[in-house]
Amino acid sequence: MASALTSVPVADCHLKADYIDCAGRVVTLEELHRTAPSRGKLHVARKAYGSPRPTAFIVHGFRVAVHRITGEIRILQSVQAQDAGTILNPMQARGQVEGGIAQGIGSCLFERMVLDATGTVTNPSLRNYRIPAFADIPRSEIFFADTHDAHGPLGAKPIGESPIIPIAAAMGNALADATGLRFQSLPFSADRIFSQLNSLSR
16 A cells, blocks of 8 residues: 555565554555555554563562461462563453452362262352452562563563462461471362471370
């Protein structure tokens, strides 16, 4: 389209960030858009192979209290920091992180699939498969590093499901720090915490 508009050969027209350079003649995208109806449909496509690609970095920390009689875990503080490059939509990014933290807390403290001897799930409904309620999820402090990625769109890196990744490890470390014991199996349910603490006290 820019070639037709400027009478410059297509090979000499190059798409830049916000304009087309036709052998020194600048055609803005706005100008191209205005002339598009008379010249056919405006269409742009490119292939993306995912390499090189940006990588997000995450760190999470918990401060917890553990009731040694009941095995109850209470989260006193939850903090996550993300290096996700330039944050394009702060509210959406924060919501994505909060959702990932909630999922992570669910999998490491509540969710437990129970199988019988035949491999059948014995708790297939939400009546007896515990997932966290809103009241179970603490308010988390969320921080975004001030970085810019060379490969991501407008300097952004993907967040996706990355916020869930450090949760179980962070919780395991917090439990070890609070109790002096390393718990090896998820979820860190009250019965498992109590059982291990009780066997230690004998």
